Amino acid sequence: xxxxxxxxxxxxxxxxxxxxxxxxxxxxxxxxxxxxxxxxxxxxxxxxxxxxxxxxxxxxxxxxxxxxxxxxxxxxxxxxxxxxxxxxxxxxxxxxxxxxxxxxxxxxxxxxxxxxxxxxxxxxxxxxxxxxxxxxxxxxxxxxxxxxxxxxxxxxxxxxxxxxxxxxxxxxxxxxxxxxxxxxxxxxxxxxxxxxxxxxxxxxxxxxxxxxxxxxxxxxxxxxxxxxxxxxxxxxxxxxxxxxxxxxxxxxxxxxxxxxxxxxxxxxxxxxxxxxxxxxxxxxxxxxxxxxxxxxxx
Numbered sequence: 001x002x003x004x005x006x007x008x009x010x011x012x013x014x015x016x017x018x019x020x021x022x023x024x025x026x027x028x029x030x031x032x033x034x035x036x037x038x039x040x041x042x043x044x045x046x047x048x049x050x051x052x053x054x055x056x057x058x059x060x061x062x063x064x065x066x067x068x069x070x071x072x073x074x075x076x077x078x079x080x081x082x083x084x085x086x087x088x089x090x091x092x093x094x095x096x097x098x099x100x101x102x103x104x105x106x107x108x109x110x111x112x113x114x115x116x117x118x119x120x121x122x123x124x125x126x127x128x129x130x131x132x133x134x135x136x137x138x139x140x141x142x143x144x145x146x147x148x149x150x151x152x153x154x155x156x157x158x159x160x161x162x163x164x165x166x167x168x169x170x171x172x173x174x175x176x177x178x179x180x181x182x183x184x185x186x187x188x189x190x191x192x193x194x195x196x197x198x199x200x201x202x203x204x205x206x207x208x209x210x211x212x213x214x215x216x217x218x219x220x221x222x223x224x225x226x227x228x229x230x231x232x233x234x235x236x237x238x239x240x241x242x243x244x245x246x247x248x249x250x251x252x253x254x255x256x257x258x259x260x261x262x263x264x265x266x267x268x269x270x271x272x273x274x275x276x277x278x279x280x281x282x283x284x285x286x287x288x289x290x291x292x293x294x295x296x297x298x
Contacts, residue, residue, distance in 0.1 A: 019070045021101030024108045026151045026159050032069045033163045036254040039066045047081040100145035104152045149254040157251040179258045181273040183265025192259035201227045204267040215270025224271040237278045265294030
């Protein structure tokens, strides 16, 4: 199957991925990763609604070019409908990729027992009987899959990494970083993963001609960056964040926030945040966004 789907009459290609496979094998993790990668994710969509969804998205004129449809196993008949829908996609000139998630029986049993939930096809039978029934029902769909991932030996982070690698493109960032300046007097950013304190640098607030300006102004930035230790801090802290970022990429993490604070979040933290973000983006190649939380509060 090809990787692109086009709706009739549309000049905008629509990439469609059907996420299916064994319950407990990681569909939710895959859905979350694709959503973080800007896919339009629809969970538990009835098969008969798949094609109308793609046609509806096609009318959005490219606004939603990537669709991930996640299916579960709430009924054997549903899979027969799903097979028909897939064939209909192909017959109508549409195409899609099928991502199938697999795991060994003993692994699935352990996962269901840890969550204390019954298998969707278990009914009055045993957990293993439910797993075996689902595996049998999915056999033909598995043979049609474009991508099969066995998650038996994978944790959620490793699975996330595999999905990101398989579905990323040259312009798809695997990790997004935000550098946020803030003032300690207004409290720590609650969602920051790292906090740096630059109050060790002299405060431009006490320089009369700089007090009314902020770290985005060249005079303030030159003053802050010209202080002893400023450039050394930026160099060493950026190197540390580079190491941390590579670890995040390895673990499949998609986003991180770095907070850089001074007293009021107006001078030092703003200037240092701008410089750290620029250096970090140049050093790592990772997209970095800069935000100034408390700029303008005084």
